[in-house]
Amino acid sequence: MLRLPEAHRDLFKKPFGTLYPNIGELLPQIRDRAVYAVGDVVTHNLLGAGIIPDIAIIDGYTMRSPCNRSPLLRARRLAAKNPPGTITDELVDAIDTAVQNPPGVIFVDGEEDLAVIPLVLAAPIGTAVLYGQPGEGVVLRLVDALAKQEAGSMLNVFVRE
Template sequence: MLRLLRLPEEHRGLFKKPFGTLARNIGEHLPELRGRAVYAVGDVVTHNLLGAGIVPDIAIIDGYTMRSPCTQSPLLQTRRLAAKNPAGTITDELVEAIEEAVGNPPAVIFVDGEEDLAVIPLIIAAPVGAAILYGQPGEGVVLRLVDESAKEEAASMLNCFVRE
């Protein structure tokens, strides 16, 4: 049985605002990535990073963008991990894959389901100083630099979830 945390409907609105600095495109964030571990969540963000000449240390992808098959799925030649993660959840399987990838990068985590909420456990697992990028649907790309404040905020966001 898949052990997971589910985000109740009444808390979904909290996760619609950017959890970091929003930019229209990845290029605006490139200067802040120098000298940092770079983690990407999402097929398009990963594809755009590769197009900018940056290979992320960790990429979390699901083969979809905005619930449609992604024609820009990145082809990364690195260690591959897999995790099941239904929409609106964070599974223990996903958290374990993230911890494994952070502990031994580079890696790509292929998610069977949805990777949207992976940013939360990724921030908790990532080392201070890492840069995490993810797509904000219809708006652009968000950059969150990992510091103690980011880790505390991510941990408090997890408190909105219900264990099933």
Template sequence: MYRLPDEHRDCFKKPFGVLYPDIAGLLPALEGRKIYVVGDVVTQNLVKLGITPDVAVIDGFTMRTPVTRSPLLRSRRVGAWNPAGMITGELITAIEEAVADPPRLIVVDGEEDLGVIPMVIAAPIGSAVLYGQPGEGVVLRIVDAKAKEEAASLLRLFVTG
């Protein structure tokens, strides 16, 4: 289990990719790519546009408020426990297994926000990882070697135990 120390929380406030004010602006960048999504609202918005992500990670909340609708995905559902401010081995395993055998919907008991880090590490080169940036829009990260290195660096800010 990885826990994010308070002194490193600011490192996660800036977008880990390109920030778009809304999902429509990034749609052309998704064409021909595997799509991985972290967050209820981003997942729901993609599905509304007729795009089914290969893997989606949700927790039933947006900005600590319950989401009234779960995205209607015909993907196999997998559960994972992941408390706020942490990345558990259970979440990492769920993401790795989902990426290896999509489509999957990972429903997190706890908080999914930091799941973008193991998602970028697990996702194949050339794929797209999306997540919501609260109050600002949607972040798109195209997975390449640099993205994987940055995700691994961010993971090293966590303490284990």
């Protein structure tokens, strides 16, 4: 398991991509792309906009409160334990499995907030990865070589336990 040290938490507060106030504004950017979503609200809002994500990573919560808008997706279901502030091998394995054979929904027992990092590393070039930025909107990261390099650098501040 990888744990994010307290000293590096601030690195993850700024958007890892382009921040949009709502899903509607980024729809033109994700047309004709594979779409991967992290978070219950982002996934719910994508479905509301008529977009079914190829992969969704959800935990049943939003901002640490139960999410009453958890999406119901008809896709293969995977499960992974992932405590807050960590990226577990179990989560990485579930992401790799989903990416190799989409569509898939990964239900996280714990917290899915940091899943965007291994998701970008596993995603094919050209994929649109979306996640919520609490109180601000939704972040879109189009996967390219730079995105993968930045995700790798972010992963380097974690400590293996």
